[in-house]
Amino acid sequence: MNWVTRMHRMFAVALALLAPAALAQEGAGDVVYVPTPQIVVDEMLRMAKVGPNDYVIDLGSGDGRIVITAAKKHGARGFGVDLDRYLLKLANDSARKEGVADRARFFEQNLFETDLSAATVVTSYLLPEMNLKLLPKLLNLRPGTRVVAHDYAMGEWSPDDEKMLIVPEKTVGDPGKSYIFFWIVPARLAxxxxxxxxxxxxxxxxxxxxxxxxxxxxxxxxxxxxxxxxxxxxxxxxxxxxxxxxxxxxxxxxxxxxxxxxxxxxxxxxxxxxxxxxxxxxxxxxxxxxxxxxxxxxxxxxxxxxx
Ligand SMILES: C[S@@+](CC[C@H](N)C(=O)[O-])C[C@H]1O[C@@H](n2cnc3c(N)ncnc32)[C@H](O)[C@@H]1O
Missing domain, CATH: 2.40.128 (Lipocalin)
Known part of the structure; x- marks a missing residue:
């Protein structure tokens, strides 16, 4: 598929998402590509207090904006995974353009099979049922690992912090609004x-x-x-x-x-x-x-x- 066809397809998918309350399904992945608005990315990283010692993993990384922003604005390192080769190339190209290719990398990998053991921060913008499928794996991460999700929560795991942002240009999910959910993986005390x-x-x-x-x-x-x-x-x-x-x-x-x-x-x-x-x-x-x-x-x- 060439670049123009590809952009048309992405645009068509984005249009298809204007109305529904949740992200629709398309292609090889479990959720279509919809980018997190940049002001929401900035707030997600602020809520997680991302800094130079952090290792950020974005599950379903799209154009790479979350890990690239974490590297560029906060000095963090990390990687993103996606199944879409066009988006992976876009993300790796952007990381190079922004001068953070050594700290922000993007791989073709199923997010459910990704090794998260290096993460100090895990980010996502996925469907609720995908979050639920990830939940046991997230809870088994090192205590203190931070998890930030855009728009959808994690079942009954109450967030440690949450925020709603007004995002007038947003047309998917709850149009005009973005929700951010933040958790800290608890130690096993039971x-x-x-x-x-x-x-x-x-x-x-x-x-x-x-x-x-x-x-x-x-x-x-x-x-x-x-x-x-x-x-x-x-x-x-x-x-x-x-x-x-x-x-x-x-x-x-x-x-x-x-x-x-x-x-x-x-x-x-x-x-x-x-x-x-x-x-x-x-x-x-x-x-x-x-x-x-x-x-x-x-x-x-x-x-x-x-x-
Ligand atoms: C809603 S977009 C979010 C993109 C980016 N994280 C952001 O917030 O801007 C979800 C992304 O997940 C990818 N994806 C869907 N299912 C996946 C899977 N099983 N493994 C890896 N990536 C997947 C899609 O290709 C898409 O790029």
Missing amino acids: GSWESRLPVGARTVSYRFTFEQEFQVVHGTVRVDDRESRLPQFKLDGEQLSFNLTVPIGGGMVSHRFRGWVKGDTIAGTVTIGEGSGQRVMPWRAKQTARGEMQMGAVGTPVAVAAP
Whole structure:
């Protein structure tokens, strides 16, 4: 197919997308090419706080604008994958023209088979059911990996941040509007964990049972053989933080736990007590049994952006 025919075809596809609420299907890929407006690309990268240490992977990269912008404006590196050879050439040519070909590359590859292990940021503008198919793989990425999606959410995985932009020239999806969804891959905290801490003259044992639905955690703690409920809190990648007041000895003792989950260990600090008696000390917890992260009724596509 020559360039002119190709442009006509893309234009025809774009016209076909004027009305529907979701992106239509065409060709070898699972979704047609519709570029993310540049102001939306800029905001997606801003929300993900992309910087020079980041490795950005765009799933279905089109003309390459997301990875090229990440390289050019934020000094990041990365790659995009697409099945459309014309778009791949366009993207690699643009990367060269913009002087970022060494940091932004584009490969012919099915996005569902792409190795995402190098990513610190994954971006997408795909259909809701494609997002859902990707969801288990995204949740298995390194905790702290950021995911940003244009227009469609990820089923029941509540975003950590979301934004709507007015984009008058946009004619697909919800015309005139773009939605951006941002998530941070949470660490796996579900399960049982044990700690021992000095409180007053004693060493007290804490047995935590964390239940986790995506990044949202709740559960119980058994201290001195008395069980208390934990407050609900949100994981920020591998970081956790929660307050707890429990009976120890004769009185109520307040705790502020802050930590980082690394595999089967939590390391951080705990602030125990109030006022002049307050003490900050190291906190370590060891996992004694793994639990399952709950993912709601994943499998039911939820098109958040469509009215
Ligand atoms: C809606 S466009 C988004 C383009 C770009 N990410 C952007 O936001 O400007 C989706 C892209 O995904 C590509 N695509 C569709 N199914 C794919 C698949 N299974 N593997 C790789 N790319 C695919 C299409 O060719 C198209 O370029």
